[in-house]
Structures are given as structure tokens and as C-alpha cells.
Amino acid sequence: MLHALTLILLCQLAGETVVLLTGLPVPGPVLGMLLLLGWLFLRGGISEEVGRTADTLLAHFSLLFVPAGVGVMLHWERIQGQWPAIAAALLLGTLVTLAVTALTMAGAQRLLATVGRRRRGAAGD
Numbered sequence: 001m002l003h004a005l006t007l008i009l010l011c012q013l014a015g016e017t018v019v020l021l022t023g024l025p026v027p028g029p030v031l032g033m034l035l036l037l038g039w040l041f042l043r044g045g046i047s048e049e050v051g052r053t054a055d056t057l058l059a060h061f062s063l064l065f066v067p068a069g070v071g072v073m074l075h076w077e078r079i080q081g082q083w084p085a086i087a088a089a090l091l092l093g094t095l096v097t098l099a100v101t102a103l104t105m106a107g108a109q110r111l112l113a114t115v116g117r118r119r120r121g122a123a124g125d
Helices: 002-022 028-043 048-059 061-074 076-080 083-124
Strands: none
Touching: 002 028, 002 048, 048 061, 061 076, 076 083
């Protein structure tokens, strides 16, 4: 588990470092996840150890929201005056996420249908 956790954290550190050095407009952890994904592709899949470690982290995922909640309570006076903007951003972000998810799902279904037709057509030849 220690090796897998080290790999995950090193990927995040690498992502943060690349963003810091290059000024990319992408959060470091997102780039770190992409680096981890690339590493897993190169390795040919997820090892059992990385899978177990990821499952353990995901099982305790809710704990990661505690610091954010404490921060909201700590800065409540500042946030209180900004609630219309925050509510609008949350609503708009949710709607955009739903739309992008629906479009991605529709595109994936069309792609899978096309691939299925091609395979059936190739099998009939």
C-alpha cells in the first residue's frame, strides 16, 4: 500500500510542479491524475496494490471535505455577502456539467453503435 500511495502522491507532486514551472491553466492535481493515467496505460493496467489503495482512499473520500467545510465556517462573514454569485456559479456549473455529460454520453453511444455495426459488417464478409 505504501508503494501505491507513494506513486499516487508523486504523480500529484509532478502535476503541481509542472503547473508551477510552466504556468499551465490547469490545476496541478488534475495534471497529476493525467500523469497517473498515462503511467497506468504504460504499465498495462491497474495493479492490485494501486487498486486497493485507491479503494481505501475513496472509502474515506468524505473526510476530504471537512477542511473545506471548516474554511466556509471560518470565513462565513466574507462569504455571506457573496452568496448570489456563489449560488449562480453553483447553478451554472451544475447545468454545464449535466449538459457536457449528456453530450459525452450521446457521443459515446453513437461511437459504440458505429463500432458495433462495423464489426457485424466485417464478420458477415
